[in-house]
Amino acid sequence: MDGYLSAVVFYVFAAITVLSGAMVALSSRLIYAAFSLLLTFFGVAGLYIFLGADFIAATQVLIYVGGILILLLFGVMLTHRIYDFKILSTRVQFVPSVIVVGCTFALLLAVIFGTRWQMVKEAPPEYTAATIGKLLMTTYLLPFEAVSVLLLVALIGAATLARRDLTSGEES
C-alpha cells in the first residue's frame, strides 16, 4: 500500500513536470509558456523531495521560482506587447526539429534501458542541508568560492548591461 501510494505521487509529479514542459515547448503564446515553466519548476522540486533532496528542492523553489522565473517574466513583459499574437508564436523548422528530437529521445531511451546501472537500495539520509553545508566548506571549498565570485561578477555585469544610456553622454 505504501509503495503504491508513493508510486502514485511520483507519477503525479512526473506528469506535472513533463506536461508543463511540453506546454513550454508547444504553447502558442509566450506568456503561457512562462507560466507553464512555473509548474515545471514546482514539479521538478517535487521530484527532488521524492529523491530525498530536501535542501535542493527548497533551493529550486527559492531560486528558480522566486528568481529566474520572475526575471523571465520581466523579460517577456518588457520586450513585448503581451497580446501581440504574431511575434509570440513564431516557430521555425518545426517538423525537422521534432524528427531530430524524437531520434535523440529514442537514443536516450536505448541508453537508459540498455545500461546496467549500479543500484544501491539504501534509504536516503533524512536531512541533507547539514551534510551539504559541510561538503561546501571542506571538499568543495574552491568551487564554492569560484562560483560565488562568478555570481557577483555576473550580477554586476548584468546590472551594468541593463542600465539605460550607459555612455551616451561621453561618446557623442
Added chain:
Amino acid sequence: MTITLHHYLVVGALLFCFGILTVATRRNAVSVLMGVELILNSANINLIAFSRYSDVGISGQVLAAFVIILAAAEAAVALAIVLNIYRNFQIVDVDQASTLRQ
C-alpha cells in the same frame, strides 16, 4: 510497483527533449532562455537521481546546487543582453539580431 532509477532518467530525458525542441523551434530570445532552463533542470534531475541511487553519496546534490547557481547567473546576464538588443533593434528575434552593432 516501485520507482527505480529508470523512471527519473526517463523524466529527465523527456524534459531534455522538450528543452531542445524549445531552443530549436522558438525564435524569441526569451523563449530560447526558457528552453535552456528546461535543459538545466533535466540535467539536475539526472544528477540527483544518480546521487540517490548510487554510492557516491551526496556529492551529486552539491553539483546540482552549483548548476542552480550558474543558471541564476546565466539568466541574469542573458536577460540584460536581451533587454539591450530590444532597446537597440526593437526586436527579440535571435535570427534577425545577428549583428553586434546598429
